[in-house]
Amino acid sequence: MNRYDPGTTYDEMFHPEGTARPHYAALAEVFETLGSQELKSRRQTADLSFLHQGVTFTVYGHEDATEKVFPYDIVPRILTSSEWRPIDEGLKQRITALNLFLEDIYHDGKILRDNVIPGWLLYSCKHYRREMLGVKVPKGIYISIVGTDLIRAENGQFYVLEDNLRVPSGVSYMLANRKVMRQTFPALFSRYGVRPVDSYGQALLKTLKSLANTGGDQPTVVVLTPGIYNSAYYEHTLLAREMGVELVEGRDLLVHDNIVYMRTTSGLRRVDVIYRRVDDDFVDPVAFRPDSALGVPGLFNAYRHGKVALANSIGTGVADDKALYAYVPAIIKYYLDQDPILPNVETYLMTDEAQRQHTLANLDKLVVKAVGESGGYGMLIGPHSTQEERDEMAKAIVDEPRNFIAQPTLDLSQAPCYMGEKLCPRRVDLRPYVLYGDGKIRIVPGGLTRVALKEGSLVVNSSQGGGSKDTWVLSEETL
Amino acid sequence: MLSRVADHLYWMGRYVERTEHTARVLNVQTHLALEESPANRGRRVANVLSALRQPELFVSSFEEAATVLTLDPNNPSSVRTNVRMARENARQIRERIASEMWEQVNRLHLHVSDAERAKTLLDQPHVFYNEVLIGTHLFNGLTDSTMSHDQGWLFIQVGRWLERAGLLVSLLDTYLRVDAPNTYLDWLGLLKCCTAFEAYRKKIGSDLNPVSVVEFLVLSGTFPHSLRYSIAALRKASEDLAEETENRKTRELDRVLGKMDHDLEYARAEEVVSGDLTAYFERFRQDLMRVHSLLHRLYISWEVEF
Numbered sequence: 058m059n060r061y062d063p064g065t066t067y068d069e070m071f072h073p074e075g076t077a078r079p080h081y082a083a084l085a086e087v088f089e090t091l092g093s094q095e096l097k098s099r100r101q102t103a104d105l106s107f108l109h110q111g112v113t114f115t116v117y118g119h120e121d122a123t124e125k126v127f128p129y130d131i132v133p134r135i136l137t138s139s140e141w142r143p144i145d146e147g148l149k150q151r152i153t154a155l156n157l158f159l160e161d162i163y164h165d166g167k168i169l170r171d172n173v174i175p176g177w178l179l180y181s182c183k184h185y186r187r188e189m190l191g192v193k194v195p196k197g198i199y200i201s202i203v204g205t206d207l208i209r210a211e212n213g214q215f216y217v218l219e220d221n222l223r224v225p226s227g228v229s230y231m232l233a234n235r236k237v238m239r240q241t242f243p244a245l246f247s248r249y250g251v252r253p254v255d256s257y258g259q260a261l262l263k264t265l266k267s268l269a270n271t272g273g274d275q276p277t278v279v280v281l282t283p284g285i286y287n288s289a290y291y292e293h294t295l296l297a298r299e300m301g302v303e304l305v306e307g308r309d310l311l312v313h314d315n316i317v318y319m320r321t322t323s324g325l326r327r328v329d330v331i332y333r334r335v336d337d338d339f340v341d342p343v344a345f346r347p348d349s350a351l352g353v354p355g356l357f358n359a360y361r362h363g364k365v366a367l368a369n370s371i372g373t374g375v376a377d378d379k380a381l382y383a384y385v386p387a388i389i390k391y392y393l394d395q396d397p398i399l400p401n402v403e404t405y406l407m408t409d410e411a412q413r414q415h416t417l418a419n420l421d422k423l424v425v426k427a428v429g430e431s432g433g434y435g436m437l438i439g440p441h442s443t444q445e446e447r448d449e450m451a452k453a454i455v456d457e458p459r460n461f462i463a464q465p466t467l468d469l470s471q472a473p474c475y476m477g478e479k480l481c482p483r484r485v486d487l488r489p490y491v492l493y494g495d496g497k498i499r500i501v502p503g504g505l506t507r508v509a510l511k512e513g514s515l516v517v518n519s520s521q522g523g524g525s526k527d528t529w530v531l532s533e534e535t536l
Numbered sequence: 537m538l539s540r541v542a543d544h545l546y547w548m549g550r551y552v553e554r555t556e557h558t559a560r561v562l563n564v565q566t567h568l569a570l571e572e573s574p575a576n577r578g579r580r581v582a583n584v585l586s587a588l589r590q591p592e593l594f595v596s597s598f599e600e601a602a603t604v605l606t607l608d609p610n611n612p613s614s615v616r617t618n619v620r621m622a623r624e625n626a627r628q629i630r631e632r633i634a635s636e637m638w639e640q641v642n643r644l645h646l647h648v649s650d651a652e653r654a655k656t657l658l659d660q661p662h663v664f665y666n667e668v669l670i671g672t673h674l675f676n677g678l679t680d681s682t683m684s685h686d687q688g689w690l691f692i693q694v695g696r697w698l699e700r701a702g703l704l705v706s707l708l709d710t711y712l713r714v715d716a717p718n719t720y721l722d723w724l725g726l727l728k729c730c731t732a733f734e735a736y737r738k739k740i741g742s743d744l745n746p747v748s749v750v751e752f753l754v755l756s757g758t759f760p761h762s763l764r765y766s767i768a769a770l771r772k773a774s775e776d777l778a779e780e781t782e783n784r785k786t787r788e789l790d791r792v793l794g795k796m797d798h799d800l801e802y803a804r805a806e807e808v809v810s811g812d813l814t815a816y817f818e819r820f821r822q823d824l825m826r827v828h829s830l831l832h833r834l835y836i837s838w839e840v841e842f
Contacts, residue, residue: 108646109639285628298631309538313842320539322687322835323781 061473061480067211068482069134069472080137080531083248088132093478100131100475103241112233112291127230128524130474131241134485134506135249135529141502144207144215147399148491149498150389152203155222155376156493157392159199163189163372173391174384178408181459182381183429184223184374186337188344192361194370195268196495201368202261202332203491204228204505207399209470216402216467218486220385222369222377224334227505227525228490229292232257232299234527235503250532252502257490258299260501264494265300265330268366272329278302279319281310281333283351293334307335312355317365330366331356337371379428379462380406403465407458416463417454420447423463424515425454438515440466469515472526474508484509486517487528502530537781539836541632542691544625546831548633549695551622552641556672557703557729558588558615562602563665564728568721569598576719583722587710587729588613602661607654615668616648634682637675644671687780690773694831697770702824704730704763708753709817712746712809723749730761751805763820764800770827771797781835789830796823 063071070081077085088096107126136144161168162179169176179185204225206218235254239246262278269276282293284306297304309319310328318325333340339349344357359365375381383404386397405412405423416423420439427435437450454461473480489504506526507517517523565584569577581601585591588605590613595601606615623645630638647653647667657664676696683689711718711726723744727733730753739756740748756762760769771793778786808816 109643110635291630294630296631298635303538303541304629304631305538306540309540311840320838320840322537322539322542322691323783324838325840 061482063471063482065211066468066482066484067209067213067470069209069470069485070132071473080135084133084135084245087242087245088480096131096475097478099241103129103131103237106237106240107233110233110236112230127233128510129230129234129237130483130508130510130524130526131238132473132475132480133238133242133245133527133529134472134487135531136503137531138533140215141530143398144487144489145500145502147215147217147397148203148205148489148500150393150395150398151205151217151220151385152200152491152493152498154389154392155220155385156197156199158388159370159373159376160194160197161392162375163199164191168388168391171391173387174381178380178384178459179375182375182378184337184372184378186372186375188357189370189372193363195270195363195366198268198493198495199370199373200376201264201268201493203493204488205491207487207489208402208467209487211468213470215399215487217385217399218402218467219379219382220377221488222373224336224369225488225490226289226292226334227488227507228257229289229295230525231490231501231503231505231528232295234505234525238527249529251529252532254501254503257501258296260492260499261296261332262300262302264492264497264499265332265366265368267495267497268368269329270363270366272327276329277327278330278332279305279310279328281305281307281331281335281353283307283335283339287334289334296332307349307351307353310353310356312353312359315355315359315362315364317353317356317359328365330368332368337374340367340371374429379404379426380408380459383462402467405463407454407461407463412463413454413458417451420451422466424466425450425461425463428460428462436516438466441515466515469509469517472506472508474510474526476510481512483512484515484517485526503528537632537687537691539838541629541688543832543836544629545632545688545691546695546836548622548625548629548641549692550699551618551625552672552675553696553699554613554703555615555618555622555644556669557700558605558613558618559665559668559672560731561587561707561729562605562615563662563669564725566598566602566661566665568725572721583710587707589706599658603657606657606664607648609649619645619648619668632688634678636678636682640671640675640678644668644675647671687777690777690780691835693773694770694777697766697773698824698827700761701763701766701770702821704753704761704766705817705820705824708750708763709814712750712813718746720744726753732759732761735759746809747805750808754808755800755803755805757801764797767793767796767800774827774831777835783834785834789827789834792823792826792830796820 063073063075071077112127158168168174169179200222202225204221204227207215208218209215231254265278266276278300279302280293280297282290282304293304303319305319311318317328319328335351338346339351341352341354341357342349343354360367383406386401389395389397405416407413407416423439425437437446469484469486471482472485474483486507487504488507489500492499506528508524508526509515509517510524511522561584565580569580572580577598581595581598584601585593593604595604604611608614609616611617623641626633626638626641679692707729711722724733726749727736732753736752740752752759752762754763757764759765774789774793
């Protein structure tokens with residue numbers, strides 16, 4: 058334990074001089090008393106548990122072993138209730154404003170007329186869907202399921218790094234981590250008042266049911282998956298099971314007279330709400346990509362007629378475009394007349410002459426991201442890049458300025474991870490999950506703490522060698 | 537229940553049953569071969585291949601047959617492939633089966649794919665096979681005790697009993713064939729392949745002859761690895777399924793199953809043995825194939841009408 062050096066980065070567990078922060082004291086004590094032999098054996102038990110549960114994800118482009126056990130770390134990340142409160146409030150504020158924004162841009166476009174956001178920026182978003190113009194979505198809710206990525210900077214303050222408003226994933230790892238951690242360190246749970254996350258499935262079901270226009274008191278909800286080859290298939294199955302609803306593939310559904318049915322062993326059965334884990338482009342081959350074999354022909358029309366509810370709606374990706382992200386504080390101010398509780402990370406737009414020049418001159422210090430991508434693809438981390446990569450990126454930026462944004466290279470906070478036989482600092486972020494139903498926003502206390510398991514790495518995405526940690530939010534009484 | 541899900545449950549049931557059967561046949565025959573003259577071993581290999589419906593497979597020794605039929609990932613009938621297929625089907629319906637069931641089939645899959653463990657197959661085959669057998673029993677036990685006995689469970693049962701009946705038909709056909717010289721070891725092996733040796737001795741005694749073996753393995757109404765018992769269980773599961781899904785188009789399915797069931801109920805062992813056994817078993821094979829396609833048309837690939 059003495060060998061752990063927090064360095065100059067903000068450390069979740071230790072003060073700069075090396076003593077544990079108060080809410081981590083009990084954890085530090087347990088790790089010290091258990092000894093490396095016992096920790097090793099607990100780690101092995103936890104490994105086996107993940108393996109047997111088949112908690113896996115798929116890495117695209119690996120032929121040999123497509124299914125991988127999701128890497129995780131056995132040291133929990135702990136947040137006090139006072140750290141959690143502004144996150145909870147800030148996320149509720151943000152999702153409310155973003156939902157109002159989506160409703161506005163697909164109807165009246167007031168925010169454009171008031172020149173808060175330039176129209177060309179909006180209409181050039183990869184995920185803007187003209188087909189959604191004027192569509193009245195069930196209960197006026199576009200984004201029911203959101204995963205927002207937060208990071209903590211040197212000053213200890215949380216910032217929003219990006220919003221995921223299309224099909225955010227990872228919540229199953231939050232649930233699986235908790236299940237395994239309860240078995241690994243049962244005693245710690247009784248010492249800490251950890252707020253439970255297991256109600257996520259029920260909260261999700263309630264949220265989805267509240268969207269239904271049809272089906273009366275007992276609307277039929279389904280989860281639509283692209284199938285077992287999707288990277289998040291494990292999660293789709295888990296969510297369907299937690300909610301006790303059918304997990305369907307496109308081929309299980311059919312649309313007749315704008316009503317959606319599923320093929321069952323007792324004939325056709327009407328579907329009222331679809332939690333779709335299929336991207337916009339693939340949802341309906343008639344309305345969008347005609348070569349999609351994953352979608353359901355006619356689904357979009359049924360949706361447009363209000364005969365089925367979709368979560369999330371179509372075209373929500375426009376609001377998590379990385380260039381539009383820079384405008385979110387303005388969006389919150391515009392619709393709610395409030396200052397954002399959770400600040401944004403400073404962002405340079407490449408379409409702005411001055412900001413672009415600044416970026417091109419400082420590529421070795423900045424992080425450049427492609428606006429329409431996620432999962433850590435299409436990203437340049439200046440300080441870790443080669444001259445060749447920077448030259449390539451500079452050319453790409455000049456060619457298509459709308460396609461990129463730049464941000465300062467953030468000193469993400471770190472948390473100790475049990476690597477081999479000792480604790481080592483690794484960078485972390487936090488992705489809480491927000492559920493927006495009719496009249497109620499629910500956030501399960503916690504979320505997924507993602508870890509850059511490679512030493513010195515700043516990229517936490519699972520597709521780029523990231524792992525996860527169980528995240529404990531403590532109840533009010535504890536701290 | 538989704539038709540696609542029903543299909544996966546059905547095949548999961550079939551593949552688990554096939555895994556169990558293949559592992560048991562290989563376990564029994566590998567050990568019987570140890571005490572046999574080299575001349576006889578060739579015949580035993582041929583019988584095993586025929587009983588497991590792989591007569592075209594070319595293997596020269598018992599060890600080789602055991603390896604190919606157990607570990608070869610490219611052989612569509614190996615134990616390993618059967619487990620993988622059971623797991624693939626389970627994986628597509630993880631949210632429909634109990635987590636305990638998924639974990640068990642996943643564990644079994646890891647077990648047979650593990651290269652280290654595979655070494656025990658050559659050293660101590662019974663250790664390897666017993667673990668597979670216990671693994672399948674555990675899976676079946678979990679299926680019965682952790683899952684609601686509603687239509688999902690019934691689809692597994694239908695798959696399981698249909699598969700067992702089909703496997704028994706191939707096994708019996710091989711060992712009761714007129715040209716097969718039937719030694720004491722052959723009869724013993726046949727009974728053990730059906731976990732029937734002890735039950736047979738208790739019920740019938742120590743005398744091993746074709747009529748008694750048919751009496752027990754084909755016509756017993758109480759022994760769970762007999763053909764009659766399997767068909768009756770299949771019929772019962774199929775009827776429960778029709779009731780559960782309120783399907784009213786099952787007349788033909790009911791007829792085929794009812795006829796098989798009654799034929800077995802009223803048959804006499806002497807008549808079965810003195811008749812054309814190959815034709816007798818072929819009829820069952822045809823009927824079982826018909827049951828499979830009727831089930832498919834009733835519940836899985838039915839046509840939509842508006």
